[in-house]
Amino acid sequence: MSERCKEGKYTEEEQKIGEWIRDLSARSYRGWKAFYHTREWKKKRTEILERDHYGCTMCRAKGKYTRADTVHHVKHLKDAPELALDDGNLMSLCASCHDEVHKGETRDGRERFSTPERW
Numbered sequence: 001m002s003e004r005c006k007e008g009k010y011t012e013e014e015q016k017i018g019e020w021i022r023d024l025s026a027r028s029y030r031g032w033k034a035f036y037h038t039r040e041w042k043k044k045r046t047e048i049l050e051r052d053h054y055g056c057t058m059c060r061a062k063g064k065y066t067r068a069d070t071v072h073h074v075k076h077l078k079d080a081p082e083l084a085l086d087d088g089n090l091m092s093l094c095a096s097c098h099d100e101v102h103k104g105e106t107r108d109g110r111e112r113f114s115t116p117e118r119w
């Protein structure tokens, strides 16, 4: 979709997306979750699931097929809203792999993990 220059550098289009999402989350009572209710995300989510043939990519790497029901952001929405709609930052996962991926992040107790990506 877009050429990546360097880590931490975004194209103009990505910066626009980042601004849009920051603005969206700042104005909505849903905060960051507001993004998961946008038409843009729902469309992209379906695209990624179709790309991955509705299968979990982590399970596939282990040689088994599990139906994916979540599209996960490799770089989190909050950390890199610029990449919220970037194909390279998105992967289809089943519920248990998705929990696995996020498990390490809840240990410091900063934030209880909820999974709006599944919607």
Ligand SMILES: [Zn+2]
Pocket: 056, 057, 058, 059, 060, 066, 093, 094, 095, 096, 097, 098
């Ligand atoms: Zn899986």
Ligand SMILES: [Zn+2]
Pocket: 071, 072, 073, 098, 101, 102, 117
């Ligand atoms: Zn996730």
